[in-house]
Structure formats: C-alpha cells, structure tokens
Amino acid sequence: MLLPNGADREFAVEEVSFSIGRSEIVCIVGESGSGKSVTAFTVMGLIPKKDLVPVAGEILLHGEDLLSKSDRQMRRLRGKKMGMVFQEPMTALNPVIKVGDQIAELLEIHGNMSASARKKRVIETMEDVSLPEPAKLYNSYPHQLSGGQRQRIMIAMALVLEPGLLIADEPTTALDVTTQAEVLELIKDIQARHGTGVMFITHDFGVVADIADRVVVMQNGKVVEQGTRDEVLSAPSHPYTKMLIGSVPSLTPPNRPIPEVAETALEAKALNKTYGRVGFFEKGRLVKAAQDVELILRQGETLGVVGESGSGKSTVARCVVRLIDPTSGDINVVGANIAQMAESELRAYRQKIQIVFQDPYRSLNPRRTVGQSIVEGPMNFGLSGTEAQSRAENLMRVVGLAPEALTRFPHQFSGGQRQRICIARALAMEPRVLIADEAVSALDVSVQAQVLRLLQDVRERYDLAMLFITHDLRVAAQICDRIMVMQRGVVVEEGRTSEVYANPHHPYTRSLLNAAPGRETNFAQ
Amino acid sequence: MTDHSQDAIMADAVLSEREDPSQLAGMLNNRAIFWGGALLILFALIAAIGPFLTLDPTELNPIKRLKSPSAEAWFGSDFLGRDIFSRVVYGARVSLVVGIAVALISVGIGLILGLVAGYVRVLDAVIMRTMDGLMSIPAILLAIALISLSGATLGTVILAIVIPEVPRVVRLVRAVVLTVREEPYVEAAIAAGTRLPLILKRHILPNTIAPLIVQATYVCASAMLTESILGFLGAGIPPEIPSWGNIMSEGRTYFQISPWIIFFPGIGLALTVLAVNIVGDGLRDTLDPRIARKI
Numbered sequence: 001m002l003l004p005n006g007a008d009r010e011f012a013v014e015e016v017s018f019s020i021g022r023s024e025i026v027c028i029v030g031e032s033g034s035g036k037s038v039t040a041f042t043v044m045g046l047i048p049k050k051d052l053v054p055v056a057g058e059i060l061l062h063g064e065d066l067l068s069k070s071d072r073q074m075r076r077l078r079g080k081k082m083g084m085v086f087q088e089p090m091t092a093l094n095p096v097i098k099v100g101d102q103i104a105e106l107l108e109i110h111g112n113m114s115a116s117a118r119k120k121r122v123i124e125t126m127e128d129v130s131l132p133e134p135a136k137l138y139n140s141y142p143h144q145l146s147g148g149q150r151q152r153i154m155i156a157m158a159l160v161l162e163p164g165l166l167i168a169d170e171p172t173t174a175l176d177v178t179t180q181a182e183v184l185e186l187i188k189d190i191q192a193r194h195g196t197g198v199m200f201i202t203h204d205f206g207v208v209a210d211i212a213d214r215v216v217v218m219q220n221g222k223v224v225e226q227g228t229r230d231e232v233l234s235a236p237s238h239p240y241t242k243m244l245i246g247s248v249p250s251l252t253p254p255n256r257p258i259p260e261v262a263e264t265a266l267e268a269k270a271l272n273k274t275y276g277r278v279g280f281f282e283k284g285r286l287v288k289a290a291q292d293v294e295l296i297l298r299q300g301e302t303l304g305v306v307g308e309s310g311s312g313k314s315t316v317a318r319c320v321v322r323l324i325d326p327t328s329g330d331i332n333v334v335g336a337n338i339a340q341m342a343e344s345e346l347r348a349y350r351q352k353i354q355i356v357f358q359d360p361y362r363s364l365n366p367r368r369t370v371g372q373s374i375v376e377g378p379m380n381f382g383l384s385g386t387e388a389q390s391r392a393e394n395l396m397r398v399v400g401l402a403p404e405a406l407t408r409f410p411h412q413f414s415g416g417q418r419q420r421i422c423i424a425r426a427l428a429m430e431p432r433v434l435i436a437d438e439a440v441s442a443l444d445v446s447v448q449a450q451v452l453r454l455l456q457d458v459r460e461r462y463d464l465a466m467l468f469i470t471h472d473l474r475v476a477a478q479i480c481d482r483i484m485v486m487q488r489g490v491v492v493e494e495g496r497t498s499e500v501y502a503n504p505h506h507p508y509t510r511s512l513l514n515a516a517p518g519r520e521t522n523f524a525q
Numbered sequence: 526m527t528d529h530s531q532d533a534i535m536a537d538a539v540l541s542e543r544e545d546p547s548q549l550a551g552m553l554n555n556r557a558i559f560w561g562g563a564l565l566i567l568f569a570l571i572a573a574i575g576p577f578l579t580l581d582p583t584e585l586n587p588i589k590r591l592k593s594p595s596a597e598a599w600f601g602s603d604f605l606g607r608d609i610f611s612r613v614v615y616g617a618r619v620s621l622v623v624g625i626a627v628a629l630i631s632v633g634i635g636l637i638l639g640l641v642a643g644y645v646r647v648l649d650a651v652i653m654r655t656m657d658g659l660m661s662i663p664a665i666l667l668a669i670a671l672i673s674l675s676g677a678t679l680g681t682v683i684l685a686i687v688i689p690e691v692p693r694v695v696r697l698v699r700a701v702v703l704t705v706r707e708e709p710y711v712e713a714a715i716a717a718g719t720r721l722p723l724i725l726k727r728h729i730l731p732n733t734i735a736p737l738i739v740q741a742t743y744v745c746a747s748a749m750l751t752e753s754i755l756g757f758l759g760a761g762i763p764p765e766i767p768s769w770g771n772i773m774s775e776g777r778t779y780f781q782i783s784p785w786i787i788f789f790p791g792i793g794l795a796l797t798v799l800a801v802n803i804v805g806d807g808l809r810d811t812l813d814p815r816i817a818r819k820i
Contacts, residue, residue: 350718357709365710367731377717
C-alpha cells in the first residue's frame with residue numbers, strides 16, 4: 001500500500017502475508033505505525049482509494065480477491081461475510097439511534113426479513129453476547145450503556161449475519177481490565193460456537209497470551225514473525241519480537257528491600273472531592289470522586305495508585321497538586337497543609353510537587369519551543385534566564401535528549417521523547433514529590449519500558465518521592481514499592497506491592513489481579 | 526548513572542530525517558491562498574496606485590453623460606458625466622480600507638472580550654448575554670441607527686460596522702479559550718506557578734490566533750458588503766466620496782438605460798469579497814491544527 005509523499009516510509013504495509021483459518025484467532029501485534037490497522041481496514045475496504053493505494057498483492061476471502069471488487073460488491077460482503085469491531089465503542093455507535101435499531105440495520109440492508117423477525121433475531125443476538133435484559137436494552141441509546149455493554153453491542157452488530165471472518169481492531173484497549181476480561185471471554189466463546197475466524201489486532205501481549213491461536217508480529221509495515229502462540233511467546237526468533245516481549249513488564253513484583261523509615265514527603269488525610277449539589281427543588285446528583293482518602297508517601301519511595309476508570313485515582317492526584325480544589329481534608333506537603341490555601345500562598349509550594357501527564361501530545365504548548373516550556377517553571381520562581389537555560393540543558397542530558405534540541409518545537413519529537421521532555425520540565429522545578437498520572441499509558445510498550453527506566457533512575461538520582469497513578473497492573477508491579485488500590489473513590493487496599501499481589505485481601509483487588517490478561521503465561525525473558 | 530541517551534537518540538534519528546517545512550511555505554503552496562491572495566494584492570495595488578493614474582472622479586462633464594463603455598471612458602460615464610472607471614478605482618480604496626479596518630478593530634476588541642469571557646467565569650455570563658443582545662439586532666439596522674446618531678464619516682461608518690461584527694468574534698475566541706484552558710500544558714503551567722496574565726499571554730493567546738485570522742478574513746468580507754449596502758441605502762459614506770455602494774445607489778434609477786453604472790462596481794465588490802473568502806478558506810485549511818504534524 002503506497003503512502004503519500006512526506007511519510008516516513010514508502011509503503012504503509014509491504015509484503016504482508018498471513019492467513020486466518022476458520023475457528024482460529026489470529027492476533028496481529030505491533031506498535032503504533034506498524035501497519036496493523038491499515039491491514040485490517042484494507043481487508044474491509046474502508047480506506048478510500050485516493051488516500052492509500054494498494055499496488056500489489058491480493059486479499060482472499062473464501063477464495064475471492066477483495067482488492068479486485070467494486071465498491072458495490074464490497075458493500076454486500078461487509079457485514080455478511082466479514083464483520084468488524086472497532087476500538088472506541090462510543091464513537092463507533094450512532095449516538096441518536098437506539099442500539100437495537102443499529103443492529104437491525106444490518107439485517108435490513110442484507111436481508112429480506114420483516115420488521116418483527118428482525119427484532120427477534122436482534123434480541124437473539126443480544127442474548128448471544130450476554131447482554132442483560134435484551135428486550136429492554138433494545139430501546140436504549142449508546143450513552144445509556146456502559147463501555148463494556150457498548151462493545152458487546154458492536155460485537156453483536158458484527159456477528160448478527162454470522163460472517164466467516166471477524167476483524168477486531170483493538171476492541172478492548174479502551175475498556176477497564178475487568179471489562180476487558182469479560183469481552184475477551186465473550187469473543188473466545190462466540191468464536192468457538194460459531195466457528196468464526198478472528199483477526200484480533202492488539203498491542204497488548206497479555207491479551208495475545210490469553211486468546212491467540214496464532215500470532216503475527218508487524219513492524220514498520222512488514223511482518224517480522226508469525227507462528228503459533230506458544231512458538232512466538234516462549235521462543236521468539238526475530239530480534240524485534242524478542243525486544244517487544246522483553247519489554248512487557250512482569251506481573252510478579254520483584255523483591256524489594258524494606259527501606260528504612262524516611263521523612264514523609266506527602267500526606268493526605270481524609271481527602272474528599274465531591275462534585276455536584278443536591279438541589280432544593282431539582283434532583284441533584286452528588287458524585288463522590290474521592291472519599292476519605294488517606295495517603296502517606298515517604299521520601300525515596302514510589303507509591304502506586306491503581307484502579308480502573310472512575311476509581312478516583314486521577315482526582316486524588318490532581319487534588320494533591322491543587323489543580324482541582326478538594327472539598328475537604330488535609331494535604332501536607334513538606335509540613336504545610338496546602339488543601340485550602342489561597343493561590344498567592346500556594347504558589348511557593350507548587351514548586352515542591354510536580355506532575356507529568358498522560359498525553360504526551362497535549363502536554364506541551366505546540367507554539368512554544370521545548371526549551372521555553374522547560375524554563376518557564378524555574379523562571380517563575382526567580383531563576384534568571386541563563387541559569388534556567390543551563391538547568392534545562394543539563395536536564396535534557398539527564399533524560400537522554402540532546403541539549404541542542406531545546407530550540408525545537410514539540411511536534412518535531414516522538415511521543416516517548418515528548419514524555420521525556422515533560423519529565424525534564426517537572427524536574428526543572430527541583431520538586432520533592434513527582435506525580436506520574438498515567439505517564440506511560442499512552443506510549444508503545446517498547447518506549448514505555450524506556451520511560452519507566454528513566455523515571456526510576458530519576459527518582460533515585462534526585463531522591464524524589466513518586467506517586468505513580470496507573471491502571472496497568474504489570475507496570476505497577478515493576479515500579480512501585482507500595483501500592484494503593486482504589487475503587488469508586490474509596491481506597492480498598494494498601495500495602496507493599498509484593499504482599500498485595502501475592503495475597504490480596506479485598507475481593508476487588510482479587511478480581512483485578514485475576515482479570516489481568518496473560519497472567520498464566522511466562523513470557524520469554 | 527544510567528545513560529538514557531541511547532534510547533532517545535535512536536528514536537531521534539528517525540525524526541530528524543524528516544524535513545520540517547516552514548509554515549509560510551505551506552501557506553504559499555495552498556492554491557486558494559495563492560490565487561485569492563494574488564487577486565487581493567491586485568485590488569490593493571489598483572486602490573493604492575490607481576487614483577494617480579486615472580481621471581478625476583468628481584469632474585463633472587454633463588455633455589458626456591451616460592455614455593456606454595468606450596476607449597475614451599473604459600467603464601462609461603454616469604448621469605453627471607463622471608468617469609465611472611475612475612470612480613470605481615477610488616471606490617476600491619474605500620472598500621478595502623473599511624474592510625481591513627473593521628476586521629482589525631473587531632478582532633482586537635473581540636479578542637480581549639473573548640479571552641476574559643473564556644477565562645473569568647464571573648464575567649462570562651455578563652459578556653455573553655451582552656453579545657447575545659447585540660447579535661439579536663439585525664446588523665444593517667444597527668449600523669444605520671448608529672450612523673444616524675453620530676453622523677456619517679469614514680470613521681463612524683467603520684465603527685458602526687464593527688459593533689455588530691464583534692459578537693461573532695467573541696464567541697469564537699471564547700470557544701477556543703474554553704478548550705485550550707483544559708489542555709494539559711495549561712495545567713502544567715499552573716502547576717509550575719505561572720500567573721494568570723502570563724498564562725493568557727503565553728499559552729492561551731497564541732493558540733487562538735489561527736482560527737482568529739480565518740475569522741478576520743470573513744469579517745473583512747462581510748464588512749465590505751455591509752459598507753456597500755449602507756452606501757446603497759444612502760446611510761453610509763457621504764456621496765462626495767466615491768464608494769462602490771454610493772455608485773450603485775446613484776446608478777439605480779438609470780439601470781434600464783445605463784446598466785454599467787451598477788455593473789462595474791458590483792463586479793468589483795463581488796470579486797474582492799470572493800478573493801477575501803477564498804483566502805480565508807485557504808488559511809483555514811493550512812492553519813487547522815488537526816491537520817498539523819501529529820506523529
């Protein structure tokens with residue numbers, strides 16, 4: 001497939017060959033830019049011919065070459081012979097049409113059933129994907145469903161006509177780990193029952209370990225390795241595959257020496273954040289984003305805050321940095337309670353506690369050079385221009401980037417590099433506490449490993465206290481000394497990482513650990 | 526001490542091979558901007574230099590009245606014998622001056638109001654309701670009312686057109702400010718202790734400029750049209766100064782015998798507004814950050 005001019009390689013995908021048999025799940029693994037999504041979309045014929053041109057090869061579905069088909073012929077095949085499930089269920093479903101009707105649409109287009117027969121079939125399919133109360137859910141709109149339910153609707157849509165091939169493009173990436181486990185079970189179950197061939201695209205090796213029959217590894221548009229699941233995961237042959245698998249953090253926390261008691265860097269007591277009001281005449285809605293959270297972070301240690309979306313972990317992080325104001329409670333940073341401080345007084349303390357955000361593409365002002373972004377903080381606190389500049393240059397070296405790059409703009413750096421710059425920016429303030437709010441979640445797994453190493457190194461070098469927010473249990477296992485598990489705003493468990501992982505007390509912690517994909521697999525090290 | 530440079534440098538090498546074209550080059554490549562801009566520059570040149578090369582637009586020559594376009598009078602003459610070509614060239618000056626002045630002033634005012642409305646919650650409601658009120662009055666009527674209060678000169682006409690144009694700009698700026706202030710880099714600046722005025726100047730303002738420039742071109746086009754309408758209705762620039770609206774207004778009664786009096790200024794206006802709109806569309810496409818270089 002030929003890429004337009006100006007891209008970093010000539011072909012989006014090159015010489016890609018693989019096959020998917022009936023009743024088999026083939027996982028296509030790769031990092032961003034590997035071409036896995038392009039391959040999937042080309043099979044479905046969803047890429048406009050003027051954007052990406054296929055220049056060679058064929059795609060054979062049940063023996064027929066899809067690349068030679070006209071648009072009209074492709075439309076007839078889509079849904080009936082091959083179905084697709086996308087990554088973001090919220091945007092893949094039409095928000096103003098009832099979900100039942102969206103599934104029925106497929107039956108309408110491809111068949112001759114009457115309206116009542118269609119409805120019956122839709123409800124059957126909804127039962128097939130384990131949706132509760134299908135008759136009632138038929139009339140719901142997408143926004144009324146949970147993420148997992150929406151994804152099940154998408155799967156129902158893809159399967160209602162019983163196609164031979166199901167293409168799933170990162171279908172569980174946007175879901176919580178417990179929901180992900182359920183959806184993966186569902187896909188395995190359906191595939192077994194209907195004999196569907198599944199092309200499952202993912203970047204998560206844990207998922208691959210759980211559901212794949214065969215694995216195809218892609219890099220920069222080419223297939224670098226393929227084989228059965230056991231072959232590829234336990235004994236990979238290509239260096240890229242080895243590197244990828246080696247970058248997957250293990251779910252077993254390493255043994256850490258119990259540190260001597262150090263001073264408290266950060267302490268939160270009875271921290272509460274509640275949104276909304278109870279109105280007198282109107283029905284109000286109170287959302288308790290964080291309830292009575294207690295947190296102690298000592299100098300030199302990394303505390304992990306683990307939870308799914310809506311658990312309150314980001315709320316706690318942002319309260320602690322005072323990006324949002326807590327409703328009540330105390331936050332003690334180097335001795336002072338900053339929970340309710342006015343901005344003028346607070347400013348001095350901002351220097352002590354810094355944060356690195358999740359999205360490297362939005363964390364830097366696109367219109368300022370990287371150097372300007374880094375020196376902004378120190379100059380706010382009185383450092384002169386030249387001093388701040390030399391500090392910035394030094395920090396760039398620490399994070400592994402060339403000091404000359406300070407004059408460049410954010411868009412000239414990759415995601416991993418931008419995240420390093422954000423770390424440098426945080427360090428420029430010489431804080432005591434560093435908060436990483438899902439700082440590696442948006443990065444490819446190989447880059448993630450590098451940035452994690454950097455964070456650990458930086459923590460040691462500057463003797464920082466680090467608060468590490470994540471939903472990824474593997475990352476938390478490897479980097480955190482202690483761990484705090486949150487569910488719906490409440491801290492449900494806390495303790496040393498190795499103990500919590502080995503003997504979880506709270507049922508929620510147990511379900512989290514059980515849901516982590518690939519926990520039984522031993523990845524090649 | 527671990528050296529992280531190897532990790533970063535490998536990724537760096539891939540990136541530095543990619544040339545970063547300057548934004549200006551990107552803009553000039555865009556066909557819309559190129560041709561629209563060329564047309565506009567042509568009109569600007571005509572407006573600037575033309576008056577020195579043409580006949581006197583106010584010279585009355587009743588013997589030669591209502592002559593059709595000929596070698597002597599390229600666009601013909603009007604009912605007082607004045608040369609229409611000269612009048613149209615002079616009129617270009619008025620239109621361009623009014624268009625650009627209105628665009629600059631309304632964007633300036635709108636920017637300040639929009640920034641305040643977007644960032645200061647308390648003032649947001651006050652400012653936006655005032656803007657809603659202004660928008661509910663039809664622009665032409667509002668302009669006519671303002672001119673009748675203050676008399677008609679170039680300055681008052683510009684001001685009268687600015688006032689109805691401001692609310693649109695304020696809305697746009699406010700919308701952009703509301704999204705930009707949620708961006709992580711603004712939060713990072715707050716966490717770094719940057720004060721509010723600096724945050725507005727360094728982080729919010731630069732990211733509002735791009736959509737604002739595009740809006741400015743549309744305001745310019747709209748202002749030129751409004752000025753002509755006011756002139757046509759007799760409520761705009763005083764009749765001694767030739768403006769396209771005035772010319773068309775005077776030519777109205779003679780339309781059946783001498784259509785060129787309306788025709789030529791009309792074409793001039795249409796082409797100029799078209800050029801401005803095309804440039805605006807082109808700018809919008811090149812400056813759209815979503816198309817920007819995300820890796």
